[in-house]
Amino acid sequence: MTDAPLASITATAERKRGARLPVMVGIAIFWIAVMIVIALTADFIRPYGITAFDLKNRLALPGNAAHWLGTDELGRDVLSRLIESIRISLLIAFGSTLISAFLGTSLGFLASHFRGIVEQGVLMLADFQAALPFLILSLAVLAFFGNSLLLLTCLMGFYGWERYARIARGLAISASAQGYAAAVSQLGAKPSRIYIRHILPNIASTLIVSMTLTFPEIILLESSLSFLGLGVQPPMTSLGNMVGYGREYLTTAPWIMLAPALVIMFTTLSISILGDWLRDQLDPTIR
Amino acid sequence: MNSTLLAAENLVKTYTSRRGPFSPASTVRAVDGISLSLARAKTLGIVGESGSGKSTTGRLVLGLEQPTAGKVSFDGTRMPREKTAEWRGLRARMQLVYQDPLAALDRRLTIGVQIGEPLEIHAIGTGEERKERVIALLKAVGLRADQADRYPHELSGGQRQRVVIARAIACEPELLVCDEPVSALDVSIQAQVVNLLRDLQEERGIAMIFISHDLKVVRNISDRVAVMYLGRIVEEASSDEIFREPLHPYTQALVSSVPVPGTPLKQRIILQGEPPNPAARPTGCAFHPRCRHGNARCRGETPELLPIDRDHSVACHLVASDAPAGRMM
Helix, strand or coil: CCHHHHHHHHHHHHHHHHHCCCHHHHHHHHHHHHHHHHHHCHHHHCCCCCCCCCHHHCCCCCCCCCCCCCECCCCCEHHHHHHHHHHHHHHHHHHHHHHHHHHHHHHHHHHHHHCHHHHHHHHHHHHHHHHCCHHHHHHHHHHHHCCCHHHHHHHHCCCCHHHHHHHHHHHHHHHHHCCHHHHHHHCCCCHHHHHHHHHHHHHHHHHHHHHHHHHHHHHHHHHHHHHCCCCCCCCCCCHHHHHHHHHHHCCCCCHHHHHHHHHHHHHHHHHHHHHHHHHHHCCHHHC | CCCEEEEEEEEEEEEEECCCCCCCCEEEEEEEEEEEEEECCCEEEEECCCCCCHHHHHHHHCCCCCCCEEEEEECCEECCCCCCHHHHHHCCCEEEECCCHHHHCCCCCCHHHHHHHHHHHCCCCCHHHHHHHHHHHHHHCCCCHHHHHCCHHHCCHHHHHHHHHHHHCCCCCCEEEEECCCCCCCHHHHHHHHHHHHHHHHHHCCEEEEEECCHHHHHHHCCEEEEEECCEEEEEEEHHHHHHCCCCHHHHHHHHCCCCCCCCCCCCCCCCCCCCCCCCCCCCCCCHHHCCCCCHHHHHCCCCCEEEECCEEECCHHHHCCCCHHHCC
């Protein structure tokens, strides 16, 4: 029968997959791992306190023996502030991306399961969210409720949920109309099983790609809010906050701004590369 | 024990469709008053052309769709409403085999996991027992135990259909509805799958409804055959009898089209015209525009399905009025 050639094809495919990780993906994973380690150990690896002034060494150049990445206009150590910023920004970005993915996917599944009025309600909310400029919404919320890290994370968690909701709803409806979901329901499975065991893994690749798009956007959004002075408040610092305040010294002390800008760039790029690769890995049909 | 496993009485299923927001809704009677009964461990074949309502009938008797009128009873009790706990529990006793096995399988799970899934859903056995059971099921449908780790796309069409069958029989169901199980497979594989279904039925005593448009296959596997035309049963008899002496003109045309090895096809009856649109049913006997023997009565009056013999029923005025169409040739 046809088993023998099939077996050898899958065997070689598996070997190929186990052996090689694309170089770019390797670098991306390494970068993200470093960022996470920095975020987790920020308190220990930070050479100075983020508010410690060194007034004798204001606007010191990078490469300085005491301050590797130089100091800012108040003589605060850029490296220490960068490390603290990575922690805050990653916390907000990861937290918000997860909140938004969870919220959107759950609402999408609810809409596809109950249809009718629930679906109309969810779609209306999604349209509302998509039509309203998010920056204005966040400005309003932050102006009314003041701001804290938790509030900021939850607020960013509302960013982009409508995309997940639409994707999840559309794919779940098409899956349950015909094919595997209908077949599993016909086996007697409860809806929770159908959605979590079958539909979610099948649409995960699309959702992950969507997450890799939202993640950088949230970092940038947080940066814009901090830049406008409504995000993370001084003396706390975040990547966007550093870029915002460092802008004034762009011509005289560019390192204050360039260091966080490069971190934002490399992190978002790494997340995109990793997401792309992960999507392919999660699909057994294109291994 | 009651020997009738499944009984359906006067099943009707209508679908309404609208072309535009202001046009009146048109109703389509996909199934129009069907009664059938199935004994344990027997096979009923349902044949008919596309759009005759055979798949809808299959879904109705499984309770996957609610009939517009009429009722289905399984093992003496009425079919519970869809998606209730009772309905889910009943899934362990009745199963469906699909036409397209690749669509019916989840491409992200290995076939071993999928075959074991009904056992998990209905909480049958412990983890270890389930694993053994999956291996036994793989062997029962002619697959190897090591293929349990394969994904559906790594198997051939025939092997996938075997997986679907293994999953369907995992809970030892009493009723299996096979909806065109072999029409997506090529001819050499068809015979293997049909034989597999027959063997499994004999071993396990499963009652089966076999839906197909392929008379050769139905003849091979069924005890009784019902011929459907436009949502109604036009003839029902034992498999031998219906192929030996078809009485309804439509059945005659179908039977005459089956080639017999070694003989040229003679006296083949070629039907004129297209199958009519179910939304615009002809008056009287639905078959009259294509029938060779149609007369005024056929155009005006709808024939009932009446018993001719002990177990042979036909819905045709010509047969009932003591001038059987079968003898008019």
